[in-house]
Amino acid sequence: MSDIVATNETILVVGGGISGISAALEAAEAGKQVILVEKNAYIGGRVTQLHKYFPKLCHPTCGMEINQRRAKSNPNLTILTMAEVTDISGDKGDYSIKVKLKPRYVTNNCTACGQCTDAVEAEFDNEFNYGLNQRKGAYIAYNNAYPQTYVLDERIIGTDDATKAKDACPADAIDLEMQEESIDLKAGAVVWATGWRPFDANKIQPYGYDRFDNVITNVEFERMNDLMGPTGGKVTRPSDGAEPKKIAFIQCAGSRDRNYLKHCSRICCMASLKQTHYVRENITDGTSDIYYIDIRAIDRFEDFYQKVQEDDSVKFIKSKVAFITEGENNNPVLNGVDTEGYHRYANEYDLVVLAVGMEPSVNQGDFPVDIVLNEEGFIEMDEKNGGVFAAGCSSDALDVNRAVQSATASALRAVQVINQVGAVSPQNEGAK
Amino acid sequence: MSDLNQALADKYKGNFLKEVIDNVEEGDRVQMCMQCGVCAGSCPMGPHWEHTPQKIFMMIRANKREAVLASDSMWMCTSCYNCIARCPRELPITHIMHGLATYAKRLNLVPKTQPTAKFAQLFWNNLSSKGRVNELKLGISLYFMNGFGEGVKTAMANQKLGLNMLKTKRMAINEAWGGHSVKDKSGFHAMLKKAAEIENDTIEANSK
Numbered sequence: 001m002s003d004i005v006a007t008n009e010t011i012l013v014v015g016g017g018i019s020g021i022s023a024a025l026e027a028a029e030a031g032k033q034v035i036l037v038e039k040n041a042y043i044g045g046r047v048t049q050l051h052k053y054f055p056k057l058c059h060p061t062c063g064m065e066i067n068q069r070r071a072k073s074n075p076n077l078t079i080l081t082m083a084e085v086t087d088i089s090g091d092k093g094d095y096s097i098k099v100k101l102k103p104r105y106v107t108n109n110c111t112a113c114g115q116c117t118d119a120v121e122a123e124f125d126n127e128f129n130y131g132l133n134q135r136k137g138a139y140i141a142y143n144n145a146y147p148q149t150y151v152l153d154e155r156i157i158g159t160d161d162a163t164k165a166k167d168a169c170p171a172d173a174i175d176l177e178m179q180e181e182s183i184d185l186k187a188g189a190v191v192w193a194t195g196w197r198p199f200d201a202n203k204i205q206p207y208g209y210d211r212f213d214n215v216i217t218n219v220e221f222e223r224m225n226d227l228m229g230p231t232g233g234k235v236t237r238p239s240d241g242a243e244p245k246k247i248a249f250i251q252c253a254g255s256r257d258r259n260y261l262k263h264c265s266r267i268c269c270m271a272s273l274k275q276t277h278y279v280r281e282n283i284t285d286g287t288s289d290i291y292y293i294d295i296r297a298i299d300r301f302e303d304f305y306q307k308v309q310e311d312d313s314v315k316f317i318k319s320k321v322a323f324i325t326e327g328e329n330n331n332p333v334l335n336g337v338d339t340e341g342y343h344r345y346a347n348e349y350d351l352v353v354l355a356v357g358m359e360p361s362v363n364q365g366d367f368p369v370d371i372v373l374n375e376e377g378f379i380e381m382d383e384k385n386g387g388v389f390a391a392g393c394s395s396d397a398l399d400v401n402r403a404v405q406s407a408t409a410s411a412l413r414a415v416q417v418i419n420q421v422g423a424v425s426p427q428n429e430g431a432k
Numbered sequence: 433m434s435d436l437n438q439a440l441a442d443k444y445k446g447n448f449l450k451e452v453i454d455n456v457e458e459g460d461r462v463q464m465c466m467q468c469g470v471c472a473g474s475c476p477m478g479p480h481w482e483h484t485p486q487k488i489f490m491m492i493r494a495n496k497r498e499a500v501l502a503s504d505s506m507w508m509c510t511s512c513y514n515c516i517a518r519c520p521r522e523l524p525i526t527h528i529m530h531g532l533a534t535y536a537k538r539l540n541l542v543p544k545t546q547p548t549a550k551f552a553q554l555f556w557n558n559l560s561s562k563g564r565v566n567e568l569k570l571g572i573s574l575y576f577m578n579g580f581g582e583g584v585k586t587a588m589a590n591q592k593l594g595l596n597m598l599k600t601k602r603m604a605i606n607e608a609w610g611g612h613s614v615k616d617k618s619g620f621h622a623m624l625k626k627a628a629e630i631e632n633d634t635i636e637a638n639s640k
Contacts, residue, residue, distance in 0.1 A: 206474070206518065252468075257520035293468045322473025322518065336473030342487050344472075344479060 004078055004185065006035055008094045008421055011414045012187035013037065014085050017045025018400055019392025019407040020193035021067050026411035027191075028076035032418050035185060037083045037099055042145035043071075045195055049128060049219065051226040053400060054274040055304045060400075061144050068146045081147065086182070088190065088369035092387030093421045097185040098368075103178035105152035105162075110173040112140060112148040119168035120161040124153055126230065129223045132238075133230035138165045143228055152176075188421040189387040189414035192371070192379060193407060196358040196393035199254035199261055206323035207253065207354060213239035214332050215324060215352045218249075218271050225278045235282055237351055239330040244286070244350030247279055248334055250321050251292040255357030263376045265357025265397045269296045272355045273308045280313055289315045289347070291334065298399070319345075324352065358397040389413045437539040439639040441497065448497040454638050457531035464521050465489040471515035471525050481508040485515060485525045488532070501541040506533040507548040538635065550577055560624060563614030568607040 006012075009032070013024040016038030024036040042048070047060045071077055080099065087098040106116075116138035123134040128141045137156035140148070150173075156162050157176065166174040198219045201209035209215050214237050216224075227233040237244050249272040254260040269292070276288040295316070297305035308314050319338040325346075327333045332352040337344050360377040372382035378397075379390035391410035392403035444451035452459035465486065472484030483491065483505045491500050506529040515525040533552070536542055542549045551574065558570045575590075576583030587594075597603040614620050 252520070258522045259518070259520065293466060318469075319473070320468035320470045320520070322470050337469045337478070337484055337486065339467045339469050339486070342472070342484060 004035065004080075004183065006033070006185040006187060008186050008188040009033060009418050010035060010185070010187045011189050011191060011411075011418060012085075012095070012097055012185065013191045013193060013391075015045070015193035015195055015392075015394070016040070016043035016079065016081070017193060017195045017392065017403075018047045018064075018067075019195065019394075019403045019410075020045070020191070021071065022404045022407035023191040023193055023391045023411040023414070024077055024079075025067060025070050025074065026408050027415055028074045029070070030411070030415055032076060032415055034077045035187070036077060036079045037085055038079065038081045039084050040141070041082050041104060041149075041151045042141045042147070043068075043079060043081065044146065047400060048142060048145075049130075049223060051222050051229070051278065052274065054270045055301055057274065057277060064146075065144065068144075071146070079147075082151075085368055088388070092417060093188050095187045095190060095387065097187055097190075099183050099185060101181045101183060103154070103180055104149065105154075105157065105174060105176055105178050106150045107173045107175055108147075108149065109171045110149040110169075111171045112150060113170065114140075114150070115168045115170060116150055116152070116165040116174065119164040120156060121164075122153070122156050122159065122161050124155065129230040130217070130220050132220055132223055137161050149173075189389065189417040190369070191389050191391050191407070191410045191414050192394050193391040193410075194360070194362050194394050196397070197361040199265075199356045199359050201253065201354050201356050203260060204254055204354070207250065207321070207352075208324050208326070208332075209354060212324060212326050212330070212332050212352075213237070214244070214330055214350065215354065217253075217354050217356045218268065218275065219356070221275055221278070221353045222271075225275075225282060233282065235278070235286075235351070237330070242350075243283060245283065246287055246289070246349045246351075247283075248289045248291060248332075248347070248349040248352045249275065249355055250334070250352065251290065251295075251355045252320060253354035253356045256293065261357050261359055261376065263357075263378075263397060264296060266296070266298055267397065267399045268355040268357055270298065270301055270304070270399065272353070273297065273301075273305055275353065276308055276311065276314045280311065287313045287315070289317055289349070291317050291319055291321050291336075293318075293320050299401070317345075358393060360394055362394070387414070387417045434540045436635070436639055437541065440539070440635075443639055446495060448495045448500070449493050451497070451638075452492050452532075452535075455635055456528065456535045458524050458527045459531055461523050461528060462489050462492055464523055466521060468520060470518045470520065471523075474514045474518045476512060476514065477508045477510055481505045485529060488529075500532070501536045501539060502543060504543055504546060506530065506536070507542070507546050507552075509533075547577075562611065562617060563620040564612050566607050566611040568603055568605070569611065571603075 011027045011032050011034045013020045013036045016036050024034045028034040044064050050060045053060055082102040082104055084100045086100050088095055090096050117136045120136050120138045122137040125131040126133050126135040137153040140150050162176055201217050223229040224231050224235050255265040272290055279286040279288045295305055317338055318340050319336045321334045322336040325333045327348050331348045333346050333348045335346050364373055364377050369388055372380040372384050374380050379395050389410040391407040395406055452462055469486050472486040478484055483503050488505055509529040511526050513526055554573045559565050575586045
């Protein structure tokens with residue numbers, strides 16, 4: 001017998017980022033049974049990889065901690081990590097779901113002491129830091145990860161490292177015999193919250209992200225500024241490790257472009273404006289030049305934009321950069337023509353940050369359920385989706401604030417479906 | 433100013449954008465430009481001409497009729513298509529530039545010393561006579577474009593190249609007598625005539 005109890009009055013939430021967590025908590029706190037399925041070994045998603053939020057410039061860990069506590073204390077919520085939904089069949093009010101659970105090789109006995117990490121030798125690209133550094137084969141994604149349980153990389157299984165990790169563990173929490181499992185669940189409604197991924201900057205050929213060391217993306221810059229990040233909070237040039245002084249931000253790197261992403265990713269302008277604060281705080285005499293088509297400080301953030309405009313260390317250049325070349329000392333050179341005066345420029349920088357946009361993390365065609373997508377691949381609100389409701393960035397390019405609003409709305413829709421199911425289910429017959 | 437030019441200028445007084453939309457091939461797409469400047473920065477000829485495509489499009493909207501139509505810009509386009517490939521809104525920039533060139537030519541506003549305009553005419557004459565480009569004749573007419581003396585000089589300077597091309601069959605000497613042609617030459621001419629008719633009628637009608 002499975003230890004997970006799920007009926008057609010259960011809500012399944014797919015994806016444990018800020019949207020998924022928000023939807024799951026809202027529904028669970030409204031008294032519904034919720035199962036949250038997360039692909040990673042930890043919940044929190046992209047938000048955990050951010051250094052600071054705009055506009056308040058506070059740390060995301062703070063809000064995440066509150067959510068983690070809500071999750072821990074709510075018996076209605078079951079969280080499955082390293083789990084992926086492979087199939088959804090049935091209809092609104094009665095779904096059958098298959099979930100694949102990947103082996104973690106570490107049990108709940110883990111005390112997060114970290115001795116397995118010290119014991120193993122193999123290192124891999126650290127996906128949490130977008131490959132900017134390496135991590136061990138036994139690891140926890142980041143300090144505050146929830147659950148506080150380590151993971152063994154499947155690539156060390158069968159090697160000496162695996163036994164070393166097992167021997168080092170004082171809590172006997174490592175189980176090398178763990179196998180991949182597939183479990184079947186029932187649910188009445190599904191909240192789909194698989195979120196976004198950064199647009200692949202390699203596709204923007206003229207910007208040479210693949211060719212020039214000192215051209216990086218905004219998500220990488222975010223990690224660099226994090227004290228717990230790959231560089232311990234120091235901004236460095238990938239080519240020589242030196243501290244950059246002149247930094248350029250290129251807006252709409254991939255967004256609002258029919259060759260790449262047709263939509264405006266909505267967050268990148270605010271993200272770059274926010275990152276100019278990092279430059280001022282972390283780099284002595286650092287300057288930021290922002291190349292833009294037009295600044296879209298969404299929502300009520302115009303004042304944030306105005307404050308950045310008043311900053312002497314920040315310059316705005318109205319131009320979509322045409323192409324990047326490499327000058328002396330691996331310095332990227334931005335080439336183009338500006339729109340205010342039509343001046344041709346070739347400006348040299350120490351570091352260039354591409355403000356890459358958001359694309360849906362699930363490719364069209366990879367959904368385990370029939371779903372209506374728009375041409376950008378985001379989920380449309382449509383009757384045909386039945387009891388599957390999109391939350392957060394799987395529905396549109398959103399910032400955290402709007403993603404949480406969207407998640408709460410989806411939770412309500414899911415709860416409504418469950419209430420209808422509950423009203424007609426046999427156990428309620430007697431009550432009427 | 434030619435009569436047609438005057439008539440069109442009067443007709444569209446104060447709305448050059450409308451004039452472009454109505455009369456220039458794919459001119460309607462000018463409206464889609466969001467002035468990002470990628471075309472201007474991507475153009476290999478960019479530093480050598482007066483107005484970048486981005487600037488031309490803005491000038492069209494700003495009603496700078498004379499400056500646009502007399503610009504050398506559209507004549508400097510080498511049709512490399514870099515701008516089209518990179519334009520975030522997929523504007524057919526190259527085609528619009530050629531459209532503007534054709535329109536300026538129709539209105540007799542091409543700068544007199546514009547060498548590309550001269551070559552474009554030579555190319556068209558060559559192509560339209562038989563439906564195939566006669567490269568030998570085109571080469572010769574290009575050499576003699578600026579007078580007989582200079583033509584001989586250029587021909588002498590390129591003598592070796594020419595002989596090598598003959599040797600490797602990259603140039604056929606018998607093209608000098610007649611040359612190859614499309615199968616249905618009269619049909620081809622009829623088609624061109626009809627196309628010119630439609631184009632003339634449209635612009636004629638737009639000028640009234």
